[in-house]
Amino acid sequence: MKTQFEQMMDGLNDVEAFLAGDQEGFKAHVPQEVDVKAIRNRLGMTQARFSDTFGFSLDAIKHWEGGRRTPEAPARTLLTVIDKNPAAVLTALNSAAFATAVGSSKATTLRVRVDRKRQVSSGVTKRKAYSAERVRRISK
Numbered sequence: 640m641k642t643q644f645e646q647m648m649d650g651l652n653d654v655e656a657f658l659a660g661d662q663e664g665f666k667a668h669v670p671q672e673v674d675v676k677a678i679r680n681r682l683g684m685t686q687a688r689f690s691d692t693f694g695f696s697l698d699a700i701k702h703w704e705g706g707r708r709t710p711e712a713p714a715r716t717l718l719t720v721i722d723k724n725p726a727a728v729l730t731a732l733n734s735a736a737f738a739t740a741v742g743s744s745k746a747t748t749l750r751v752r753v754d755r756k757r758q759v760s761s762g763v764t765k766r767k768a769y770s771a772e773r774v775r776r777i778s779k
Contacts, residue, residue, distance in 0.1 A: 673710055673718045675703040682725055693721060693728065 641649070656662035679689045679700070686704070690697040695714070702708040710718060721728050 667716075669712050669716050670719055671715075673715045673722075675700065675710070675718060678718060678722045679704075681722075693717070694732070 653662065653666075679686065682689070684692065686700045687697055689695070690700045699708070699710075699714075703710055717728070
């Protein structure tokens with residue numbers, strides 16, 4: 640198993656090769672673990688609403704949260720994007736999914752509050768809440 644330093648050096652070597660034209664494209668890094676329950680709770684959704692909104696089966700959500708199964712790489716990728724920018728995923732899926740998430744088919748305001756950790760100069764980690772507001776017109 641490689642040390643963190645060796646992994647960082649491999650990454651820097653990949654960047655150097657890409658900039659020199661020796662290597663094309665990039666490799667996406669999918670997290671090994673995703674906390675599905677924390678993502679769902681941040682969005683304020685029930686398991687049923689989360690599964691309906693984002694296209695997961697309710698059983699899969701229950702198994703992931705219960706620790707009986709872990710999401711496969713494509714599901715972890717989608718869950719990571721949902722965690723970082725849920726409004727973008729809702730918009731990309733379709734307006735019906737967006738309407739399901741907000742519970743309406745009329746002009747709607749979606750408020751997403753995300754707590755992010757930030758480093759303070761004294762080394763103490765503080766949480767800062769960011770909120771984004773989007774207004775969308777949903778039509779059936």
